[in-house]
Amino acid sequence: MSGFDRVLWYVARIAACAALLSVGAFVVSELLTDRVAFLQTMWWIPRRWFALVCLVLCLVVVGLQRRSMFAWWLLAFAAFLSVRALLLDWGVPRERPASGLRLVHWNASWPSSNATRVSLDVLLATNADVIVLTDSGTIFRNDNDEAIRAAHYDIAHAGRFALLSRLRVMEAIPLLAHDACNISRFTLDFSGVPLVLEAVDLPSDVDLPRYTLAQTLANELESLRATPPDIALGDFNITRGSASLGLLYPGFEESFAARGTGWGVSYPRHAPLIHIDLTLVGPRFVTLRSAIIDPGAGRHAMQVVDLAARESR
Template structure:
């Protein structure tokens, strides 16, 4: 037994050091976010994974601790206290607990966005429609059977354009599609067998301007629907900077609605109006530094009305909130949530919007 004491003490110290290292990496990721290419990988460490791993190491270290620990009493509890503080930060700040839903919210417009990330044949229509969307945004929109969705939006605006599908109970006054022109990276994609993606993804956007007359929103609603590259080799700060530059330079063409509901291509020069809602699969975790340049002072809908982790990817066991929505101050968000549509690789997001109360 005496020969085991030095080994046990060494194992105890090694486990505690590993726990401290995990916490330090997690904290460094929080502090630096994706300001640098190397720091974005630390920022992508999911909080529950980091804290669970550190807690497990502490639990393994406890029975190996020397019976007579000469360290000061307070030092022995420093690591558990740090873990408890980190847990409270995750629950109260990142997950916004406790947050109570608005049970008697006034009339609203419900927006649902879902990046299926693949062509789904069936098994998802009823789940989406059970959430009663007023504006439904789905991509890709290539080969899915749309009969049930089309029937639910019969007589309203239905658009299929460059892989984007729009179903809206409000008229879309005009829309425009644009590639974002983001410089490709190495194509790293852990979903592929060899971790390399052959398809070059430079990002894309669909800009919608909705006529909201008679709706709870008042003024027209401008939506920037974004689909950013998933290549993990790309520095996200550069991705959002390039996307912002492309959106700022865009002047057309636009597709403008005629009184009969048809659309005509108009090539006149017209910049994209500032967004009221930025939504989509951003492939950047919630709270990242890089999002600020793209969202132009808009506020994350989860910050306004969400609660819990709201992770959206991967669908079966989500660890990151990649599918997000950002809202202009003129709008109020009365509810925000992420739900499982039952198919695809991402979860869907839903938010309820209305005009914000006037400030006094």
């Protein structure tokens, strides 16, 4: 074996190890999500980029070892992971349903006065039945509240959240507010039946173990309310598919995963990488359509979700 062939042999082995480790790490992170604190960061890496790195490394291995069936099988598996990751962040085109309940959530993050009017126009253009805002800032200043009421919305506040609703607001109360964890509860009159929403805003600290946090909050919520909500929505600072979401709201489905359309990543707005703004739907309702749109300001994109009561389908 010549010196060049020996170098090539070592490079091929190193590339194969790197490819195998990256694919293995991807699979482990998919299985564990955020259950293990020290592996949480690996789960938070955007899935499509993580899978793309795996695919590129496998392509290098195939280029160096074209006769290796193992290299080709590894490449095929990495290609499958890449396509799957891409499809989880993208939904097929769907028309807005002719009927149903339309919800909008936006973490406004204290928008400036200059950005407020643009964002308010986008909000009102959604023609939503219910709009939930986190840290609404200057949204209600000047004559904006008049424009909101002219669009037939009632306004309610609870904790860090503001509610714009065309349904009668029966109750608006903060459930908890501590350690950057904020959850408020809104009860609305939905065709004579109470509809309960919980607005959620959780810490953005990337080092905070989400699974442990979710366990703590789930126990606290159980003592604060008699029944779970019908819908939970907000800036969870937890990525779609995380095991911790199942602790907070067991049995709920994430709306974009169920019936998403377009790109489903919400943060940061200018160059979205991850989906941390979520709408979780309980068993009383089914998702008809879920989309992420640009509100024209702020750091977060806006969620627009169409729902229907299960008994009406």
